[in-house]
Amino acid sequence: MKIIVDENIPYGKEAFGTLGTVKTAPGRQIDSAMLCNADALVVRSITKVDESLLAGTSVKFVGTCTIGEDHIDKDYLTENNIAFTSAPGCNANSVGEYIIAALLVLANRYNLQLDTMTLGIVGVGNVGAKVYTKASSLGMTCILNDPPLADITSDPKYRPLSELLECDVITFHTPLEKGGNYPTWHLVDKEFLRWLKPNAIIINASRGAVVDTYDLEEALRTQQICAAVLDVWENEPTPNPELLRLTAIATSHIAGYSFDGKVNGTRQVYEELCTSLNRDVTWDPRNFLPSPLVTELALNVDEHTSLTGAVLSIYDIMEDDKNMRDMLLLPPEKHASYFDELRKNYSIRREFFNTIVRLSRRDNFLERKLAGIGFTLSNE
Numbered sequence: 100m101k102i103i104v105d106e107n108i109p110y111g112k113e114a115f116g117t118l119g120t121v122k123t124a125p126g127r128q129i130d131s132a133m134l135c136n137a138d139a140l141v142v143r144s145i146t147k148v149d150e151s152l153l154a155g156t157s158v159k160f161v162g163t164c165t166i167g168e169d170h171i172d173k174d175y176l177t178e179n180n181i182a183f184t185s186a187p188g189c190n191a192n193s194v195g196e197y198i199i200a201a202l203l204v205l206a207n208r209y210n211l212q213l214d215t216m217t218l219g220i221v222g223v224g225n226v227g228a229k230v231y232t233k234a235s236s237l238g239m240t241c242i243l244n245d246p247p248l249a250d251i252t253s254d255p256k257y258r259p260l261s262e263l264l265e266c267d268v269i270t271f272h273t274p275l276e277k278g279g280n281y282p283t284w285h286l287v288d289k290e291f292l293r294w295l296k297p298n299a300i301i302i303n304a305s306r307g308a309v310v311d312t313y314d315l316e317e318a319l320r321t322q323q324i325c326a327a328v329l330d331v332w333e334n335e336p337t338p339n340p341e342l343l344r345l346t347a348i349a350t351s352h353i354a355g356y357s358f359d360g361k362v363n364g365t366r367q368v369y370e371e372l373c374t375s376l377n378r379d380v381t382w383d384p385r386n387f388l389p390s391p392l393v394t395e396l397a398l399n400v401d402e403h404t405s406l407t408g409a410v411l412s413i414y415d416i417m418e419d420d421k422n423m424r425d426m427l428l429l430p431p432e433k434h435a436s437y438f439d440e441l442r443k444n445y446s447i448r449r450e451f452f453n454t455i456v457r458l459s460r461r462d463n464f465l466e467r468k469l470a471g472i473g474f475t476l477s478n479e
Contacts, residue, residue: 102139107443108164109361114369114382134158150175164364169275184371188225190360194304195229197354199472200416201328203407214238219263222273236471246281268300275306289314299324304354307332312339319345330354336438350419351441359450391449400462
């Protein structure tokens, strides 16, 4: 069995090598010639999987180690009896931690009190649900919007988008849909932005085209809204330079790039391929995971920035922001390769639960926040 795997998938060779011969390649370079004798294809979001890639090949299984599926032509796969799987929820916790890090940085920068603020969450699937739990633990009032879930459940907790327009912060965690009953393409456009408060903050860690680049650029340039945090961009890997300059925090589509999240994606697709082949699961990622850089963390309860310090000591989002902004020092023709290199060579980032926090003294208020965003607290 021959399996083509994106080279940026952690442990791709180790996992899928238990099932056959693995060949790895850069995701943007995977083409039909490479797949002519392949039985399975395992990708990430940068590889467009459709008829132009698969026609004439022997591929019978496609897996994407991502939660998003908009790069996959699932209708074509179904019509041609090609099995498909994704990795729902694999990096949801990672994105949730990214949002918390961004919120804490913005709170310090703009002197905000998060526990007095409202957070609108658009899309309350695996990722949005994690954001809701973590933000609520910080005392934020969360208003949820998810039309598909509202229609399925009739649960009144899902509010219309119009009710989120008064929120202090709105964060987006939706799939990208251009049509259908729930379109999200350019959901954030000039009309949407026009109704926001002047101190509103937009966060997008879903898909770049959920936000209209030029409308958001204008809103930031004219100070129609306060700030934007963008992890995803229209026309990746060549984000709009002016929008990049104007954002408060800018990163290279890495919100879900915790090592734990990426390995979860590998494991989920590997196990689905095992099921498809009627093979036993023999690869266990726990045998390969590296130790976290910070295994224990001592916090002084009396420092009012202790929570932010804890988060940034594990995940310094501003380092990712600096790396992204360094793109602006390069000529435009090098932006795409630089963006891809940031993702390919992303440092190992472990999630908060891998770190045990020891407080200088008992503080139930701080303990609830730390536990709520995912840290492991010492019992001593």
